Amino acid sequence: MRLRALLDTDALGLRLLGGEDELDRSVRGVMTTDLRDPSRYLAGGELVLTGLAWRRDANDSEPFVRLLVQAGVAALAAGEAELGDVPDDLVLACARHRLPLFAVHESVAFATITEHVVRQVSGERAGDLAAVVDRHRRMMTSGPAGGGPDVVLDLLGTDLDLRAWVLSPTGRLIAGPKVAGPSLEPETCAKLAAEHLAAARTGRRGPHRVLVGGARYSLFPIRSSGRSPQAARDVRETVLSDWLLAVEADAGDWPEERLDLLQGVTQLIAVERDRRDAARTVRRRLAQEVLELVQTGAAPAEIAARLRVAAPVLLPGLGTAPHWQVVVARVEWEGEQVEGGPVAQSLLEEVLVDPEATGPEPSDRIAVAHAGDEAIALVPLPAVSSEHDGPETGLLADALLQAVREPLSAGLNDDGRLTLGVSAAVHSAEGLRGALEEARHARRVAAARPGRVCAAGHQELASHVLLLPFVPDDVRRAFTARLLDPLKDYDRRHRAELIPTLEAFLDCDGSWTRCATRLHLHVNTLRYRVGRIEQLTGRDLSRLEDKLDFFLALRMS
Numbered sequence: 239m240r241l242r243a244l245l246d247t248d249a250l251g252l253r254l255l256g257g258e259d260e261l262d263r264s265v266r267g268v269m270t271t272d273l274r275d276p277s278r279y280l281a282g283g284e285l286v287l288t289g290l291a292w293r294r295d296a297n298d299s300e301p302f303v304r305l306l307v308q309a310g311v312a313a314l315a316a317g318e319a320e321l322g323d324v325p326d327d328l329v330l331a332c333a334r335h336r337l338p339l340f341a342v343h344e345s346v347a348f349a350t351i352t353e354h355v356v357r358q359v360s361g362e363r364a365g366d367l368a369a370v371v372d373r374h375r376r377m378m379t380s381g382p383a384g385g386g387p388d389v390v391l392d393l394l395g396t397d398l399d400l401r402a403w404v405l406s407p408t409g410r411l412i413a414g415p416k417v418a419g420p421s422l423e424p425e426t427c428a429k430l431a432a433e434h435l436a437a438a439r440t441g442r443r444g445p446h447r448v449l450v451g452g453a454r455y456s457l458f459p460i461r462s463s464g465r466s467p468q469a470a471r472d473v474r475e476t477v478l479s480d481w482l483l484a485v486e487a488d489a490g491d492w493p494e495e496r497l498d499l500l501q502g503v504t505q506l507i508a509v510e511r512d513r514r515d516a517a518r519t520v521r522r523r524l525a526q527e528v529l530e531l532v533q534t535g536a537a538p539a540e541i542a543a544r545l546r547v548a549a550p551v552l553l554p555g556l557g558t559a560p561h562w563q564v565v566v567a568r569v570e571w572e573g574e575q576v577e578g579g580p581v582a583q584s585l586l587e588e589v590l591v592d593p594e595a596t597g598p599e600p601s602d603r604i605a606v607a608h609a610g611d612e613a614i615a616l617v618p619l620p621a622v623s624s625e626h627d628g629p630e631t632g633l634l635a636d637a638l639l640q641a642v643r644e645p646l647s648a649g650l651n652d653d654g655r656l657t658l659g660v661s662a663a664v665h666s667a668e669g670l671r672g673a674l675e676e677a678r679h680a681r682r683v684a685a686a687r688p689g690r691v692c693a694a695g696h697q698e699l700a701s702h703v704l705l706l707p708f709v710p711d712d713v714r715r716a717f718t719a720r721l722l723d724p725l726k727d728y729d730r731r732h733r734a735e736l737i738p739t740l741e742a743f744l745d746c747d748g749s750w751t752r753c754a755t756r757l758h759l760h761v762n763t764l765r766y767r768v769g770r771i772e773q774l775t776g777r778d779l780s781r782l783e784d785k786l787d788f789f790l791a792l793r794m795s
Contacts, residue, residue: 239358250359251346257338263312268355282310287348296327303331313338387413401486409640435649456489479584524548525605541667563632564661565615566677572653582613630664635695650690657685658693721791739767
């Protein structure tokens with residue numbers, strides 16, 4: 239459609255303030271923004287709608303308009319509801335850059351203009367796509383009764399015969415059609431998320447077309463419209479937090495009208511994403527307040543009082559004093575400096591979601607703060623009876639990353655790492671400071687391990703496990719070679735199984751009977767093998783020091 243056509247529609251309430259000679263420009267989309275720099279979300283040809291919340295004084299208009307012109311937008315429409323008349327400095331800036339400027343009457347909602355533009359630019363479509371877009375808009379803006387993204391995906395299925403799902407960057411299924419057949423398997427979700435993250439790291443624009451499990455999918459990124467005005471240009475700052483829309487179809491031969499429609503759907507779903515992110519604000523603030531008290535050495539009574547305030551928000555309806563667990567995560571990138579704290583915060587919120595939780599928002603019991611490049615989660619656990627309370631209570635490090643390792647490794651590519659540490663559960667405010675330090679130590683142990691995605695829990699902080707990762711590689715190799723290489727060489731030449739015998743002997747705490755039973759050997763045969771081990775290495779397995787050296791060598795090998 240042309241800009242001139244917008245003025246011919248009285249219901250839009252548009253008044254031209256400048257750019258009369260440019261009204262034959264084509265409009266290919268619409269975007270609503272109050273960011274001071276929205277250029278990264280613009281593809282060119284958009285009608286930009288703004289409420290002017292970005293404008294603090296007259297000096298802000300010139301750089302804002304310059305950015306829009308550089309992005310190739312078709313025109314700017316400014317709402318009069320916030321400031322009354324459109325400021326003269328904005329009118330002059332648009333005139334200097336030959337950018338058409340409209341005023342939007344305060345009685346006209348931006349949604350009305352958006353609906354009209356989307357309907358007009360999606361001319362040829364399968365079925366009545368104007369009705370589809372209108373129903374999508376109404377469903378997404380009608381609050382809880384509208385059903386959220388699930389209803390939008392149902393409409394795609396019923397009106398366009400497209401099966402689609404909304405996935406998190408870790409492959410968690412956020413929303414899917416309820417009336418269009420079975421849902422995606424978790425393995426498929428993880429593979430789709432991995433394909434999406436890998437493609438996003440290349441910088442290619444979506445949709446990304448992939449083949450998974452014999453089916454063809456097109457992946458559309460869902461980018462939050464609520465990012466800060468200082469949103470970074472580096473894809474690594476958002477790649478691990480953006481949702482995606484997976485459509486079971488090959489978009490390679492789609493007409494532009496259908497592609498535009500799907501892009502509009504991602505924008506509608508982004509509204510729901512922003513709404514969920516806004517709901518996390520209170521939990522994040524509570525976590526930040528508790529974290530600051532813990533780190534500054536506040537009195538346990540003060541921390542406990544803050545936890546009593548947090549408990550109803552984090553554990554709605556339980557009515558019991560929870561136990562608490564601390565999880566620390568860090569996302570690090572090689573090369574150029576990329577702020578890791580917000581990335582780790584968003585990612586940790588996602589990783590901590592229980593995939594079996596029910597309800598509209600399963601992360602409503604997760605509070606994550608960030609300090610520098612470190613994200614810190616305060617996870618409440620329902621109080622459990624004493625017979626179920628023990629070292630395995632709460633979150634386990636390996637279990638947290640088991641299902642998300644594949645997609646996150648793809649997103650981290652060859653230049654990023656995620657390391658995560660988990661504390662034991664504590665029962666009171668007095669234990670939180672120790673839990674925080676414990677989680678940080680566990681994360682350092684994870685960071686010393688190879689791999690892009692690593693985690694460690696409090697169970698792994700035994701002295702030998704804590705110290706081994708920090709032994710230099712050359713020292714490790716020399717130590718293990720000196721003790722174990724003679725045994726390995728002997729095993730290769732004689733098939734004597736001295737190494738398995740040594741491992742079993744140490745696991746049985748030096749008990750001849752138990753070790754012989756485990757290996758299905760006569761005790762005399764076992765004594766012969768142990769004697770051969772001592773002869774080849776010059777060690778005495780009756781001495782504690784030599785047993786410990788062999789134990790460490792086997793752990794490091």
